[in-house]
Amino acid sequence: MLRKIVTKIIHDAIEDARNSGLVPPDIKPNFIIEIPREEGFGDYSTNIAFTLAPVLKKKPVDIAGMLAGLMKKSTSCNSIEVAGSGFINFSLKDELWQQLLADVHRKGTESLYPDVGGGKKVLIEFVSANPTGPLHIGHGRGAAVGDVLANILQKTGHFVQKEYYINDAGRQIKTLGRSTFLRFKELTGDAVEYEKDLYQGDYVRELAGRAIEEKLPVPADPEEAVSFLAQFASRAIMDGIEKDLGDFGVFFDNFFLESTLYASGIVDETLRILKQQGIAYENDGALWFKTSLFEKDEDRVLIKSDGENTYFTSDIAYHLDKFKRSFDMLVDIWGSDHHGYIPRLRASVQALGRNKEDLKFLLIQFVTLIKEGKPVGMSTRSGEFTTLREVLDEVGRDACRFFFLMRKSDAHLEFDLDLARKTSNENPVYYIQYAHARIESIFRNAADAGVDLEAIAGADCSLLVLKEELELIKWITRYHGVLEGSSRNLEPHRIAFYLIELVGRFHSYYNKTRVLGTDIELTRCRLLLLGALRGVIRDGLGLIGVSIPERM
């Protein structure tokens, strides 16, 4: 948050150096300011001397010394030091941090939200599982990542919509209809041969059973019965999916049906555009898309020689539709097994005249469930066989969501069910929630002791002089940068890691320092500190979608 002060100091120093002829007038500074890993290196640090070294043909240390010399006149720093082989380290005055804390407390956690998007409209499409079976654990991970990413983007200056796409026009739904139909016949006493490529799950038999129980008017004609049962089954499964998602805390703004693409004529329009531009061409009786024009990938078929569209065609149309709904940026969240599909879709948005940066992909790697130290199921892809519902019922929503957010989305996730269920110090969810409960408890005790909680807003923050207190302040305000990085890079997991780090500082402080004491002024400002901290913890947990207990 105070980075801009450092930025100005550096720019001023360069300006001074130019004026006094120490550097050429046309020099253009190129540098970064970072928070050093080591606390001893100050609050911020810059590498400017290294980037200037080749230009000025001098040693970095000397350049750093020269610039630091010009900076000494600054009033916002305790120290500006040259360290290592040429870093310039800045230590800002404590009062700046104390003042910033007071600001954050007064204006609320929102004042720490960075504006990354500038009002940009973003559509995040995720889960998008076909209603042919219940959501498995991999879908759950995608749901958590998508939902939290949406929250993050929303808070950082984007207008966000969440969408679930359903392939209701394809063969999978027909297969579901046939599966249900055969189970239906089975249950009504007919001998049937259940083919291998039909859906094997028990839920199909249950659905068929329900159709019988509820005395649904299943048509006598087999073909009609299949499509009737396809309708019934997919609707019922979709209801179940929405229920699972709801219980998981994930809600969509829109469910988009593939069939509407055909009804609205946008598929035809897509093909027309592609043909007009010569990006679609005929060969062997099929219509092809010239992927190779945009990406390192082979050309792909749009219309098969039997006249049927491929899924690729409706996917292009779908993305055209998204852009037509005036979204500036699209985010597609897919299972990583679909990564091979990315080049052609990326090519297609370029064919439609958009920048390739307008479509971003997030890949969700497989989840391996671990129980008693061993992977659940026969395969490492056990996630395929365990439903979200089962895990949700077993470990609860909080642990489930948090665990999904504890890894980069494109990295394999080992989900330790025993750990997630533990209400102990090994479980990071409780570690964070416990910090909040402790703070709440302190506030309750303060109120009981007659401390005027309204008055803490005016507390004198200059009393917060302990090393731990200043570090806590810095970590609280760092929320700004974490949100920014998380938003810019589309990496929700950063929030989870930040929260663990943040409350770690708090727990440590708590064990060492008493907040409520006889010195009322000191008590007030420490409560102010905890108030701001509580705000960030709540905000962060809210972002992840984990509950915020007042007591534990």
Add this chain to the structure above:
RNA sequence: GCGCCCGUAGCUCAGCUGGAUAGAGCAACGGACUUCUAAUCCGUAGGCCGUAAGUUCGAAUCUUACCGGGCGCGCCA
């Protein structure tokens, strides 16, 4: 065969788009509850960042080649 992702402490993982002596948590060991919640804290130990070159002031991070694991490469959906 080609392409994408991953390889960091015994285990699970971070590492802020190239920075300083590579960090957490768990497991191991040793400590701290008559004091705001011990679901916590403090300390010790643990490393050739898969391997080998390259790029430069500087590489876990970028390039290339190998090794090992995962996943994709259809006029399938």
